[in-house]
Amino acid sequence: MVYLSQLLNKNLYSQGKIYGKMVDFAVLESSPKPSVSKIVVKKNGKKLTISPSAVIFKDNKVILTSTKLPVLPYDEKDFYLNEDLLDKQVIDVDDKKLVRVNDVVLEANGELKVIGIDIGASGILRRLYLDKFLRTTPKIIPWQMIETFDYSTGSIKISLSQNRLNKMHPGELADILENLGARERMSIVESLEATRAAKAIEETDERTQGAILEELKEGVLGQIVAKMHSSTIAEIFYQVNPLRLREILKLMGKERAKKVERLLDFGSEKAGGIMRTTFWKFDGNLTVKEVYNRLYNFSPKPETIVITNGKEKYVGMIYIKDLLDSDSLSYLKDIVTDRKFAYPEVEIKELITLFTKYNLRTLPVLDKEKRPIGIVKIDTILEKIEEQTRNDEFI
Amino acid sequence: MMNLFKRKLLVLIPILAIIGPGIIAGNVDNDAAGITNYSIAGAHFGYSLLWVLFLSTFSLAVTQEIGARMGLVTGKGLGALIREKFGVKWTAFVMIILFFANLGTIAAEFAGVAASLEIFHIPRIVSVPIAAVLIYIVITKGNFKKIERLFLLLSFFYIAYILSAFNARPDFTLALKSLVVPHLELQGAFLLTMIALIGTTITPWGQFFIQDYVVDKKLSKEDLKIERGDVFLGSFLTNFFAFFIIVATAATLYTQGIRIDDAKDAALALKPLVGQAAAAIFGLGFLNASLFGALVVPLTTAYVITQAFGAESGLNFSYRQAPKFYTLIAILLIIGAGMVAIPFFPLINILVATQVVNAILLLPIFVFLYILSNDKKLLGDYANGKFINILLIVTLIAISIAAVLFSVAIFAPNILEVF
Numbered sequence: 001m002v003y004l005s006q007l008l009n010k011n012l013y014s015q016g017k018i019y020g021k022m023v024d025f026a027v028l029e030s031s032p033k034p035s036v037s038k039i040v041v042k043k044n045g046k047k048l049t050i051s052p053s054a055v056i057f058k059d060n061k062v063i064l065t066s067t068k069l070p071v072l073p074y075d076e077k078d079f080y081l082n083e084d085l086l087d088k089q090v091i092d093v094d095d096k097k098l099v100r101v102n103d104v105v106l107e108a109n110g111e112l113k114v115i116g117i118d119i120g121a122s123g124i125l126r127r128l129y130l131d132k133f134l135r136t137t138p139k140i141i142p143w144q145m146i147e148t149f150d151y152s153t154g155s156i157k158i159s160l161s162q163n164r165l166n167k168m169h170p171g172e173l174a175d176i177l178e179n180l181g182a183r184e185r186m187s188i189v190e191s192l193e194a195t196r197a198a199k200a201i202e203e204t205d206e207r208t209q210g211a212i213l214e215e216l217k218e219g220v221l222g223q224i225v226a227k228m229h230s231s232t233i234a235e236i237f238y239q240v241n242p243l244r245l246r247e248i249l250k251l252m253g254k255e256r257a258k259k260v261e262r263l264l265d266f267g268s269e270k271a272g273g274i275m276r277t278t279f280w281k282f283d284g285n286l287t288v289k290e291v292y293n294r295l296y297n298f299s300p301k302p303e304t305i306v307i308t309n310g311k312e313k314y315v316g317m318i319y320i321k322d323l324l325d326s327d328s329l330s331y332l333k334d335i336v337t338d339r340k341f342a343y344p345e346v347e348i349k350e351l352i353t354l355f356t357k358y359n360l361r362t363l364p365v366l367d368k369e370k371r372p373i374g375i376v377k378i379d380t381i382l383e384k385i386e387e388q389t390r391n392d393e394f395i
Numbered sequence: 396m397m398n399l400f401k402r403k404l405l406v407l408i409p410i411l412a413i414i415g416p417g418i419i420a421g422n423v424d425n426d427a428a429g430i431t432n433y434s435i436a437g438a439h440f441g442y443s444l445l446w447v448l449f450l451s452t453f454s455l456a457v458t459q460e461i462g463a464r465m466g467l468v469t470g471k472g473l474g475a476l477i478r479e480k481f482g483v484k485w486t487a488f489v490m491i492i493l494f495f496a497n498l499g500t501i502a503a504e505f506a507g508v509a510a511s512l513e514i515f516h517i518p519r520i521v522s523v524p525i526a527a528v529l530i531y532i533v534i535t536k537g538n539f540k541k542i543e544r545l546f547l548l549l550s551f552f553y554i555a556y557i558l559s560a561f562n563a564r565p566d567f568t569l570a571l572k573s574l575v576v577p578h579l580e581l582q583g584a585f586l587l588t589m590i591a592l593i594g595t596t597i598t599p600w601g602q603f604f605i606q607d608y609v610v611d612k613k614l615s616k617e618d619l620k621i622e623r624g625d626v627f628l629g630s631f632l633t634n635f636f637a638f639f640i641i642v643a644t645a646a647t648l649y650t651q652g653i654r655i656d657d658a659k660d661a662a663l664a665l666k667p668l669v670g671q672a673a674a675a676i677f678g679l680g681f682l683n684a685s686l687f688g689a690l691v692v693p694l695t696t697a698y699v700i701t702q703a704f705g706a707e708s709g710l711n712f713s714y715r716q717a718p719k720f721y722t723l724i725a726i727l728l729i730i731g732a733g734m735v736a737i738p739f740f741p742l743i744n745i746l747v748a749t750q751v752v753n754a755i756l757l758l759p760i761f762v763f764l765y766i767l768s769n770d771k772k773l774l775g776d777y778a779n780g781k782f783i784n785i786l787l788i789v790t791l792i793a794i795s796i797a798a799v800l801f802s803v804a805i806f807a808p809n810i811l812e813v814f
Contacts, residue, residue, distance in 0.1 A: 087479050100705035102483070124704060127483045182470030182615065207613035211470075214617045241617040 003118065004081055004104035005127045007062075012041055012055065014064040019043065022062065026078040027114055032144050036112035038072050040080070052112055081114070084148070089180070090117065091147040093164050096172040098179050103127065105140055116142045149184050166196050174203035177212070185212065190220050198227035210239030213248060222251045230256050230277050231380075234263035262373075271351055272344025274384065275365045275374030281306040284315045284333030288326050304362035306372045307332045313370045314341055317362060341366050342376065348384050355381050416608040417622065420459060420601060421629030422546075425553070425636055426688030427507025427658070428500065428746070429595040430681050433637045434661035436588050437644030438653060440580075442566075442573035445641060447589055448634050449574045451596045454790040456630035457783055458597060458761075459605050461768045463626050466609030467619055468777045473606045474703035476767050486703050489763075492756045497600050497696040499749025501731030504692060506742060507685025509735050510659035514678040520736055527732035530690050534710070534724060546687040552680035553636045559665065559673045560639040565646035574638075583804035590801040591750050593794060596634065599756045600692060602764070603699045616777070693731070697723035751805075754798045761791045 004025070012019045020043030027034040038049040049072040056063050079085070081104050092099045102123025105116040118126075120139030125131045147165065165173065165188065173192075177185050177200060189197050189212055201212055201224065209232065216224065225233075225248055233248065237260065240248070249257040259277045266272025280302040282291055295301055305323065307315045316336030326335045341364045342351060354360060355378060365374045436444045462473065469476065478486045508526045509519035533542055579585075605626070614622055644661055647653075647668040655661050658681045666674040694710075697720050701708035707717035714721045734740055765787055768779045779787070 087482055089475075100478070102705065119705065121704075124483055124487075128487055180470065181475075182468065185470060205613075211613040211615045214615045244617060 001115075002106050002108050003123075003126060004086060004106060005123070007106070008082060010062055012062050012064055014067060019064050020048075023047070024080045024082040025112070026080050028079075033107075033113045033115060034079075034143070036081075036106075036114070038078065057108055079148075085117070088149065089184070090149070091165075091176060092119075092141055092145060093147055093168075094141070094145040096168055096176070098176055099141070099146075103138075105138075114143050116140045117146060149187065165191065166193055170196065170199035170203045173200035174208075177201070177204050178208045182211070182215065186215055189216065189224070194220075194223040195227050198224050202228060202232050206236050206239060209236045214241055214244050218247075221248070225251045230259040231263055231274060234260045234273065235268055237264055266344045269348050270344060271342045271346040271348075271363075271365050271376055272374070274348065274380050275344070275376050276380075277374045279304070279306055279364075279372070279375045281308055281372055282332055283307075284309055284331060286332050287329055288323060288332065288335070289328040291323065291332065292328070303377075304375060305332075306364050306375065307336055308372065309333070314364060314366050314372050315339070317364055317375075319361060340364075341372075343368075344373070348381075351376060352381060352385060415625065416605060416612060416614075417459060417463065417624075417626035417629030418632065419629070420605040420608060420626075421455075421631075421633035423604065423687060423691050424455075424596060424598065424601055424633045425684055426500075426504060426595070426692075427510075427681070427685035428503040428591075428688075428750070429637065430640060430684055431503075431507065431658045432588065432591045432595050433640040434644045434658045435655060436592055437641035438648035438655045438661060438664075440585060440588060441645045441649040442570045442642070443578045443580075444585075444589060444592060445570060445573040445638065446575060446577045447592050448596070448637055448641065450793070451593050452630055452634040453786060454593075454793075455597050455633065456627050457786045457790065458602060458764065459626045459630055460623055461764055461779070461783065461787070462602050462606040463609050463622050464619065464777055465768060465774065466606040467614050467616055467622060468774050470610055470613075470615075472610050472699065472702055473603050473764075473767075474699045476773070477763055478703050480767060480770070480773075481763065485759075485763075489756070489759065490700050490703055492752065493599060493603075494696065494700065496749060496752040496756050497692055498727060498731055499745055499752060500598070500600065501689060501692050501696075501727055502734040502742065503746050503749060504685050504689035505732045505735040506746065507658065507681060508689060510657050511662070511678050511682035511685060514659055514662050514675075520738070523732050523736040526686065526689065527728045530686070530693075531725060531728055533690065534694060535714070535721065542690070546683065546690075549680075549683040552676055552683055553639075555673060555676035555680055556636060556639045556643055559677060560643035560646065562670070562673060563643055563646035563668065565642045567642075570638075570642050570645070581800075586797070586801050586804045587747075590754055590797045593797055594750045594754045594757075596637070597757065597790075597794075598753055599760050600695055600699075602760060604691070604695050607695065607698060607702075619777075689728075689731070693724050693727040696727055697721075751798075751801070754794065754801070757794055758791070758798070761787065761794070765791070 007022060007025070010022050012022055020041040022039055023042045024040035025036045026038035026040070026049070028037045036052045039052055039055065040047055040049050050064075051072060054064060054066050056065055085101055085104060087101060089098050089100050091097075099117075099119040101117045102120065103118040103126060104114060105118055107113045107115045118138045118140050120136060122131065122136045122138040125134050125136065173188075173196075177188060180188065185208075189201065192200065197220075201209055204212070213221070213225075213236065230252070233252065237245070249260065252260070263273055263275070263277070268274065280295075282294070282305055284307045286294075291305065301320055304317050304319055306317050309315050315333050316339040318332065318335060318337045322335065322337045338358070338360070340354065340358060340360065342354070344365055344367070351363065354363060361378045363376045364372045365376060367373050465476065466472070471479075474486070474490070477489060505523050505526065509523050512522040513519065609622065643665070644655075648655060648661065648664050651668070653664050655664060659678070662674050662678040662681065665677055698708050700723060701717070701720045706719040708720040709717065712720065734742060734745060765779075765784070767773065768787075769784065771778050
């Protein structure tokens with residue numbers, strides 16, 4: 001095992017004389033244990049690349065075996081360990097967080113291969129030549145467990161499988177998005193599948209949401225906005241640049257843009273401002289079986305169904321788990337789980353009390369005529385509680 | 396839909412959401428050391444240093460704009476950019492100096508707290524430890540957003556300086572003339588005050604502060620125009636208030652030939668000249684500035700250092716999640732406050748040394764700033780234009796000359812007598 005920091009700036013010898021200095025190593029990214037494909041040597045102030053097969057590691061010295069070097073092209077598209085990886089941030093897929101590369105761990109069994117990165121203090125100490133005085137165990141993450149960025153283009157280097165990020169929980173992705181640099185953030189969002197991306201964006205704080213929506217490329221923006229809730233757009237309404245906002249509203253279509261406007265009228269600290277406007281409602285005169293049939297083709301199934309009478313007025317709500325327990329011939333209006341509701345003007349504080357007191361998961365919001373216009377979900381309530389307790393302004 | 400758009404334009408909240416970092420960064424610049432130096436500059440040299448203030452406004456605006464722009468475009472703090480571009484060794488070098496420079500700055504802030512409360516007859520052995528504990532509690536338990544607003548609101552105390560300045564019936568024609576006509580004296584005290592004036596206006600930690608603040612606010616390229624306005628306004632306001640502090644002390648203390656050591660002396664000396672109330676407000680403004688500085692500088696320092704080395708940092712982490720961050724804040728507060736609270740500690744020497752270290756640290760930071768802000772790979776179309784580069788280089792040269800002159804004045808004063 002050898003560290004990149006121990007190889008960098010090391011002299012390369014040829015026939016007993018110094019030939020040049022090794023300043024970087026290119027790797028072929030597309031393998032689980034990428035091997036070094038090129039060694040960048042600095043000779044008389046010029047950079048040239050040589051094949052690793054032309055050098056041998058012997059007695060702590062690196063020796064050039066042949067003077068007739070095959071000239072390799074210096075390709076910017078290559079992934080360089082010093083230039084593109086060392087000191088940069090990468091995603092630790094296992095722990096699902098951002099880490100900084102303090103050193104790179106290589107294996108030198110005939111061939112030079114990258115096996116992992118060191119993210120511990122040991123890496124920093126080693127590079128400052130302090131490792132002899134202060135000993136710490138290296139914190140090594142295997143190469144397969146990280147996702148790297150291409151810093152020259154800002155795009156994500158999807159080395160192994162693109163779907164690794166897609167498999168992460170939106171909340172975990174959101175944490176990463178909040179802490180990334182602007183370009184890297186965009187590349188992750190663009191690499192995700194639209195539904196995933198929309199969910200992850202919704203989980204980030206409002207400022208990050210604003211930043212992402214302001215910078216997304218138009219094509220991707222349309223796809224992602226289509227998957228986002230109107231309430232999210234309403235929440236960040238005043239954060240986004242006006243011109244960009246107009247574009248977003250256009251992409252949303254007239255109907256959803258109107259929803260956003262309605263949500264805004266209620267204000268973000270009230271039930272009307274935080275409710276979801278897409279929800280399932282059924283006439284209470286339907287039987288459980290009929291509801292089953294109507295839901296059959298939809299996935300994922302809603303958690304809650306709002307029940308109305310024949311005149312669109314609110315009767316109650318039922319959780320899907322209670323629906324499953326019910327006799328398939330009974331009418332919806334007879335098996336409601338709860339009849340509670342709130343008007344749009346109700347303050348969040350009161351909502352929090354209601355949710356905790358009655359162990360609610362969902363609370364329908366009604367207009368003056370008692371027609372359901374939205375639902376508040378426990379997720380939103382939890383978010384609001386977190387926002388109130390969190391102390392997240394600067395630093 | 397059109398309705399929505401109109402509403403958006405009418406409310407103008409987006410501007411309010413973006414505005415702030417520049418003004419706050421500028422405001423924090425007028426900290427204890429700042430107010431002390433402005434008072435001394437006015438009291439000892441009258442209007443003759445105003446031109447330095449005038450020129451430093453442009454330098455401040457340019458460097459703050461670069462910081463804000465880099466933050467907006469990359470979404471990364473200055474520490475992170477230095478780490479990614481220049482590697483661990485340079486980062487460690489900058490961070491170690493930054494640590495000591497900021498430690499000195501924190502001591503200066505606590506010295507400010509001590510001095511301003513001594514006006515109200517509270518001894519420093521009491522006031523300083525209490526202030527340190529309070530600040531730690533505010534940082535760990537408080538709501539930073541609210542505290543920040545409170546301090547901003549209190550900074551309207553500075554209007555007292557404007558009032559006192561007018562009260563003192565200064566020679567405004569001379570003051571305005573001195574803004575644009577340079578005047579240089581090759582003697583230690585003058586050079587010391589001059590470099591201190593530059594050093595408290597453009598600070599290394601201020602450079603980190605503005606960029607991190609913009610990053611934390613998640614402003615994006617789209618906000619650049621507004622943010623520029625914010626930064627320019629902030630730089631202008633900073634020195635606008637500084638101008639009146641200098642004018643106020645110049646018109647009163649300088650004309651009477653009163654010498655002062657710090658802002659407390661200034662407040663006390665002002666009492667018979669501008670009235671009890673004005674002097675008290677002067678003192679309160681000084682206390683506010685010192686407390687805000689003592690809160691922000693440790694926070695920024697801990698944030699920058701932990702970020703640069705990849706440890707967890709930020710107020711939304713708990714102590715258990717980010718132990719290094721909170722420990723660092725505690726260490727900075729204890730040592731910083733300790734230097735002031737301990738009697739007979741050679742505080743003045745530390746404060747002078749801090750200004751020197753700050754000025755010297757500015758040089759490598761400016762070089763990093765220059766390289767980074769010209770990096771097309773990093774900033775693309777947002778890299779520096781020619782005009783900004785020229786201003787940056789001129790500032791760099793000016794600070795270098797000032798630093799050299801100052802060092803000569805301190806270590807080999809005889810050389811200057813030749814001139």
